Amino acid sequence: MVTCYRFGTPIETGAVVKKCIPEKELFPHKVEGETISFTFAVEEEDQVFGLGENVRGMNKRGWTYTNYAFDNPNHQEDTHSLYGAHNFFVLAGANYVGIFVDFPGEVTFDVGYTNRKELKVTVQGTDFDVYYIEAGSILKIVKEFRGLIGTSYIPPKWGFGLGQSRWSYPTEADVLEVARQYKECDFPLDSIYLDIDYMERYKDFTVSKDNFPDLKGLAERFAKEDLHLVPIIDAGVKIEKGYDVYEEGVEKGYFCKDADGKDFVTAVWPGRTHFLDVLNSEARAWFGDFYKRLLDLGIDGFWNDMNEPSIFYTERGLKSIMDAFDEIRGKENLDLDVWFAFLGKVGAVSHNPEDHKLFYHNMDGKLVRHDKVHNLFGTYMTKAAAEAFEKYEPDKRILMYSRSSYVGMHRYSGIWMGDNKSWWSHLLMNLQMLPGLNMVGILYTGADMGGFGSDTTEDLLMRWLAVSAFTPLMRNHSSKGTRFQEPYRFAEKDAIRGLIQARYKLIPYLYSEFVKCAKRDDMMFRPLCFDFPQDRIARNVEDQLFVGESIMIAPVYTQNATGRNVYLPEPMKLIRLGVNEDLVGVDLEVGWHYLEVPLTDILVFIRSGHLLPLGKAVDRVSKLSDEDIILLGQDGCSYEYYNDDGYTKEIDLEKSMKLLTKGR
Numbered sequence: 001m002v003t004c005y006r007f008g009t010p011i012e013t014g015a016v017v018k019k020c021i022p023e024k025e026l027f028p029h030k031v032e033g034e035t036i037s038f039t040f041a042v043e044e045e046d047q048v049f050g051l052g053e054n055v056r057g058m059n060k061r062g063w064t065y066t067n068y069a070f071d072n073p074n075h076q077e078d079t080h081s082l083y084g085a086h087n088f089f090v091l092a093g094a095n096y097v098g099i100f101v102d103f104p105g106e107v108t109f110d111v112g113y114t115n116r117k118e119l120k121v122t123v124q125g126t127d128f129d130v131y132y133i134e135a136g137s138i139l140k141i142v143k144e145f146r147g148l149i150g151t152s153y154i155p156p157k158w159g160f161g162l163g164q165s166r167w168s169y170p171t172e173a174d175v176l177e178v179a180r181q182y183k184e185c186d187f188p189l190d191s192i193y194l195d196i197d198y199m200e201r202y203k204d205f206t207v208s209k210d211n212f213p214d215l216k217g218l219a220e221r222f223a224k225e226d227l228h229l230v231p232i233i234d235a236g237v238k239i240e241k242g243y244d245v246y247e248e249g250v251e252k253g254y255f256c257k258d259a260d261g262k263d264f265v266t267a268v269w270p271g272r273t274h275f276l277d278v279l280n281s282e283a284r285a286w287f288g289d290f291y292k293r294l295l296d297l298g299i300d301g302f303w304n305d306m307n308e309p310s311i312f313y314t315e316r317g318l319k320s321i322m323d324a325f326d327e328i329r330g331k332e333n334l335d336l337d338v339w340f341a342f343l344g345k346v347g348a349v350s351h352n353p354e355d356h357k358l359f360y361h362n363m364d365g366k367l368v369r370h371d372k373v374h375n376l377f378g379t380y381m382t383k384a385a386a387e388a389f390e391k392y393e394p395d396k397r398i399l400m401y402s403r404s405s406y407v408g409m410h411r412y413s414g415i416w417m418g419d420n421k422s423w424w425s426h427l428l429m430n431l432q433m434l435p436g437l438n439m440v441g442i443l444y445t446g447a448d449m450g451g452f453g454s455d456t457t458e459d460l461l462m463r464w465l466a467v468s469a470f471t472p473l474m475r476n477h478s479s480k481g482t483r484f485q486e487p488y489r490f491a492e493k494d495a496i497r498g499l500i501q502a503r504y505k506l507i508p509y510l511y512s513e514f515v516k517c518a519k520r521d522d523m524m525f526r527p528l529c530f531d532f533p534q535d536r537i538a539r540n541v542e543d544q545l546f547v548g549e550s551i552m553i554a555p556v557y558t559q560n561a562t563g564r565n566v567y568l569p570e571p572m573k574l575i576r577l578g579v580n581e582d583l584v585g586v587d588l589e590v591g592w593h594y595l596e597v598p599l600t601d602i603l604v605f606i607r608s609g610h611l612l613p614l615g616k617a618v619d620r621v622s623k624l625s626d627e628d629i630i631l632l633g634q635d636g637c638s639y640e641y642y643n644d645d646g647y648t649k650e651i652d653l654e655k656s657m658k659l660l661t662k663g664r
C-alpha cells in the first residue's frame, strides 16, 4: 500500500510517474528553519536496504549518507556522497516499510550513526513529497515502488557485450590497435570507447580532425564487424567564439544564469564553460538535437559524464585561490595554521557546493537556484539525449548511460558507478552497490572493471572480470596516468579469454533476466535475505547475490585468496565457467561450504528447481544463437526465456517468452 505526503509546494522532479493523492495529515516531523527532519525507531536486528549509489554494505545501518550528487573518485568507507542521489530505502524489521523522499536537493540519511536505534532523515528544504510503502516483503515493496517510478531502460543487446575503454584512445590508430589486439588474442568484444580526446579541445559534439579524420568511415568499418564506438559527452559547454553549441546556446538563452541574469561561468575540461539549463525543456530539446550529429556518423552509443555537475573552478573559486596565494606571497616561514589554511582554500575550489548557490535554472518559467535541484542535473541531461533518440531513432535502442542520476533516471538510461579505483575494496563495493541501484529501477549498470584510478594488477582484473561477467554493463575503463589494463596486456591470456567467453555464454540468460526484470519491475541483483527473509544466516551475507531467478554468485574479492566460504540458503548445483569449465558440476546442500576458486574460474550456483540457459562462446553478441543454448540444472525444470533482435522497442514480454524445459 502506498501513502503519500506532501510538504509545502514541491518542485516536479519527474521521479514518480504514477502519482497518488497526498494525505491530509502529515506524519510527525520537525521543522528547523529551512530544514525538515523525521525519524524512525530501529530495533537491534532491523535492517535497512537501498539508498542507491552509496558506499558501505548492502545493509546500510551504521553510517550517515548525504544524498547530494558529488564527483569523488577517491571514495572510501567514510565517504558520504557519491555521483548519484537515490532517496529510497526499505526498513526491514517486524514490518517492512519503504520510504521515498522526492526532493532534488540535499537529503541526509543518518542510519543509526548518531543514535544506533534511530534512522533520521533530514531534508534541506521544506517542499517535497514522501512516499510511504507498506507490503509483506522487501521485494513486494520494491515492486510497488518501481510501479510508481516507471519502467526501466532496456539497452540494445550489444550493450551486454564487453566494452573496452581508456582515458583515452586519443587517435584512430589507437582505437584500431585495440580492435587488432582483441582480435589477435581471440578475446570477445562489442565496443570501444572514445573519451574526451576524440573531441576538438573537449568541445561536445565536435570531432578532432587530426585525431579522427574520418570517424564516420571508422564507425562504418566497425559496423561491418558488429563493433560499436561509444563516445563521451560532457556536461560543460566550452566558451569559445565560433563554436556553434556555445554561440547558439548563448543566443537562445539556454545556459544556466547567475544572479544578474548573465550566463554562469564555470570550468571543467575545456576551461571556461557554461552549463546547459537541463531543467528547461526547450534547452533540452535543443541540446538533444546535437546528438544527431554523432548518430549521423553511425554512432549508436553514448556515455554522459561530469553531470553532477562537476565543477573544477568558478570565477569565485579561482579568485579565492589567487587571494590565498597573495596572502602567503613573500612569506617563507609558514606554520601549521597558515599552511593548512592555505591548502584548505586551494582544496576547496573544486566541486564546492557554495558554487551551486551562484546559478539558476529556468524550469519552464520558474527560476530555481541550482542547489535546490542539484541532484536532477545528470538525469535531465540524459533525458535530453533520450528524447532525441526517441525522435531520431524511434525504432532502435541506443546505448546510453550517465554518471550522475536521481530517481527516475532508470527510464532514460543506465549509469556506471562513476570513478573508482583499482582497489579490492572497490571490487566488493561494486557487488554491494548493485541491489540498491536495482531497487530504484537502475538495472543497466556496472563499475569500471579493473578500476579506473590507480594501477591494477592481473589478479584484480581477473577477479573483477568474474564479477563484471554478471553485471549488465561490462566495461574495462582506466584513467590517464595509470597502468594500461586492456586484458591483452597481461600474461594469462587463455585464462582471461575463458573469463570473457564465460560472460558471452551467460548473455542469453542475463539478457532474458534483464528484460524480464525491467518489464516486471523486479530486481535482478538481490541479497540472499530478500528471497530468504527467515534465514538468520542469509541476513548477514553481504558478499553473495542472486542474479535473476536461477542463479547465485559468490565472487572472490580479496587478493591472494584461493577460495572462499559460501553460504547456500537452499540446495544448489555448482558449476564452473572459464578455461577449466565444469558444467556437470556438483550438488551442494544447504549451509556453509568452503570452495576453491582459482583465478581461472567463475562459480555459478544454479538454484534447485531452476535452469540456466547457457550460450556458446562467440566473439560478438550478434553471433549468439538460440540454437546453441544448452540448459543446465535439474531435469524436468522449465525456464521462461526471452530473446529478441536486440534493438526492438516494442517488447510484449509475456507473449514473446518461450518455455524451455530440460528433459529427463
Ligand code: GLC
Pocket (backbone or CB within 6 Å): 166, 167, 195, 196, 232, 305, 306, 403, 418, 419, 477, 478, 479
Ligand atoms: C571522468 C569520468 C571518467 C573519464 C574522465 C575523462 O573522470 O568519470 O570515466 O574517463 O572523466 O573524460
